[in-house]
Amino acid sequence: MQQQTGTAPHAVTSGRRVAGPAVVMAGLTKRYGKRTVVDRLSLEVRRGEVFGVLGPNGAGKTTTLRMLLGLVRPTAGTASVLGMPAGSPGVAVGALVEGPGFYPYLSGRDNLRVLAGHTGASAARIAAVLSITDLEDRADDRYRTYSLGMKQRLGVAAALLTDPEVVVLDEPTNGLDPAGITDMRALLRRLATDGRTVVLSSHLLGEVEQSCDRVAIIAEGRLVVESTVEELRGLGRLEIQAAPLGEAALVAAGLVGADRVSIVGDVLHVQAPSSAAAEINRALVHADVEVTGLRQSARTLEEVFLEMTGDDAGGPR
Numbered sequence: 001m002q003q004q005t006g007t008a009p010h011a012v013t014s015g016r017r018v019a020g021p022a023v024v025m026a027g028l029t030k031r032y033g034k035r036t037v038v039d040r041l042s043l044e045v046r047r048g049e050v051f052g053v054l055g056p057n058g059a060g061k062t063t064t065l066r067m068l069l070g071l072v073r074p075t076a077g078t079a080s081v082l083g084m085p086a087g088s089p090g091v092a093v094g095a096l097v098e099g100p101g102f103y104p105y106l107s108g109r110d111n112l113r114v115l116a117g118h119t120g121a122s123a124a125r126i127a128a129v130l131s132i133t134d135l136e137d138r139a140d141d142r143y144r145t146y147s148l149g150m151k152q153r154l155g156v157a158a159a160l161l162t163d164p165e166v167v168v169l170d171e172p173t174n175g176l177d178p179a180g181i182t183d184m185r186a187l188l189r190r191l192a193t194d195g196r197t198v199v200l201s202s203h204l205l206g207e208v209e210q211s212c213d214r215v216a217i218i219a220e221g222r223l224v225v226e227s228t229v230e231e232l233r234g235l236g237r238l239e240i241q242a243a244p245l246g247e248a249a250l251v252a253a254g255l256v257g258a259d260r261v262s263i264v265g266d267v268l269h270v271q272a273p274s275s276a277a278a279e280i281n282r283a284l285v286h287a288d289v290e291v292t293g294l295r296q297s298a299r300t301l302e303e304v305f306l307e308m309t310g311d312d313a314g315g316p317r
């Protein structure tokens, strides 16, 4: 699956680019027995973007990434990477899906040397990936002395040994402290700046939202939304004070759907982008509803995520 291209680590990768998206999933489905854990997932990841597959624990993220790597065979549907069926030999993909199993008593560099024995990576390439992952200073210290963030970054370094165009990372920020998360975010952006496509998973939107160009939110194996982070932010909540409130709810439901409208105390909550506020206001006035207040509530992305996935993954782990 991996390919040694031998180009310099920071080289722009236009030379090996071919047309089309980096990753295409079409109706991708995985069933274990009667249980469907990934359900007809259709997504495209564009070249050079950082794409987040987000969802609560058990949503099917790891299974999806494993299908992209050809480690799990789909029950139905297809996945392709760089125009080739997932798992094809020679596709320039690097992955951190399961820890590569580093030796605690070896240094970071020596651990990469061991892996380089399998991938054919040169000493120069090892030095380059240590530089990309900001591990040069500690490269010759034993792995067991590394912080969790450094261990994760060494995992990314291992995934980069073959200089892949597409990098697949399962929960790269999982368990990291704020400093570790900041370092990992910077690394993810660096990978994209270098022209790589990054597909990562996370169950905590807040940890990756700043790194991702686009995200797909999945819950129970199904795609809930595919969007840019900006668009997700736009899907806010309007809080409307109006009389009669019941009539206002009916009018709003007619515009955005009953499932996006609720009455909380004496306020009408409408899930809609801020751009819809004027239209909703007009419709209410037109229906002779007296609108005494209308404001956009500042939901955090985490709230959007929890609402969409119905999960409490935002809490402490």
Ligand SMILES: Nc1ncnc2c1ncn2[C@@H]1O[C@H](COP(=O)(O)OP(=O)(O)OP(=O)(O)O)[C@@H](O)[C@H]1O
Binding pocket: 032, 037, 055, 056, 057, 058, 059, 060, 061, 062, 063, 064, 203
């Ligand atoms: N080999 C398997 N056999 C049976 N069930 C499996 C297998 N692998 C995964 N599952 C089930 O599929 C569901 C999705 O698992 P998956 O690991 O893809 O979710 P996830 O979104 O990555 O969650 P997490 O963040 O907890 O890793 C889970 O309920 C899991 O128990």
